[in-house]
Amino acid sequence: MTWHETLEGLKEELTDVRAQRQRRVDEEEAGLQKERDDLSKMVQDLGVHDLLAEMNTTLLNGKGEIETIIGWVAGNGDLNSESEISLSGEDPDGDDDTDVVTTILSWDEGGELEIAVDLGLSDDGIYLQINEIEIRPERDALEQGLIEAFRDELEL
Numbered sequence: 671m672t673w674h675e676t677l678e679g680l681k682e683e684l685t686d687v688r689a690q691r692q693r694r695v696d697e698e699e700a701g702l703q704k705e706r707d708d709l710s711k712m713v714q715d716l717g718v719h720d721l722l723a724e725m726n727t728t729l730l731n732g733k734g735e736i737e738t739i740i741g742w743v744a745g746n747g748d749l750n751s752e753s754e755i756s757l758s759g760e761d762p763d764g765d766d767d768t769d770v771v772t773t774i775l776s777w778d779e780g781g782e783l784e785i786a787v788d789l790g791l792s793d794d795g796i797y798l799q800i801n802e803i804e805i806r807p808e809r810d811a812l813e814q815g816l817i818e819a820f821r822d823e824l825e826l
Contacts, residue, residue, distance in 0.1 A: 705791055706742055706769065712796065713771045716812055718787050722775040725785075725816060734777035741770040741790070783823045785816065 671679075713719075719738060726734040770790030777783055788799040789807065798807040800815040801822070820826075 702769075709769070709771060709789060709791060709796065710740075712807065713773070713789050716789070716798075716807070716809055718771075718773045718789065718812070721813065721816055722773060722785065722787070725820065726775055726777075729820065730777050734775050737774045737776070739772040739774070741768040741772070779824070785819045785823060787812070787816075 719736065722736050726732055726736060769792075770788050772786055772788050774784055774786045776785075784801075786799075786801055788797075788802075790797055790799075796807050798805050798812065800812075800819045803815070803819075805811045805815045
């Protein structure tokens with residue numbers, strides 16, 4: 671086999687390997703997008719924003735602010751096109767906060783107070799946290815957790 675024939679054979683082999691890698695990356699990205707879609711749906715199903723809005727209206731007379739941060743959406747509202755998945759399925763930037771939706775109710779009452787609800791993906795599945803305390807990802811647990819977080823913020 672000549673040098674050129676060896677290179678041509680290697681070129682074909684490389685083309686196949688690159689195609690396989692791209693298929694794996696595409697499959698991982700599709701899987702991640704499905705998980706993120708499921709996460710967004712769960713945020714809506716749990717009614718996180720609605721519960722915080724009701725707290726704002728009822729307990730704070732509408733003086734609080736509600737903000738939602740979607741970890742995988744860039745600041746300009748477009749999908750984060752710079753985000754890549756390595757072949758191992760990990761974020762090459764090491765940014766662990768991309769697969770989370772955070773909804774924050776903040777208000778001023780002798781200082782800045784806030785209740786932050788995080789619904790995200792981890793290696794163990796979906797998690798729900800209120801002010802960094804993990805709770806079951808269920809509506810009843812969310813409601814009770816929000817009441818406790820409000821009491822804790824005001825030291826009631």
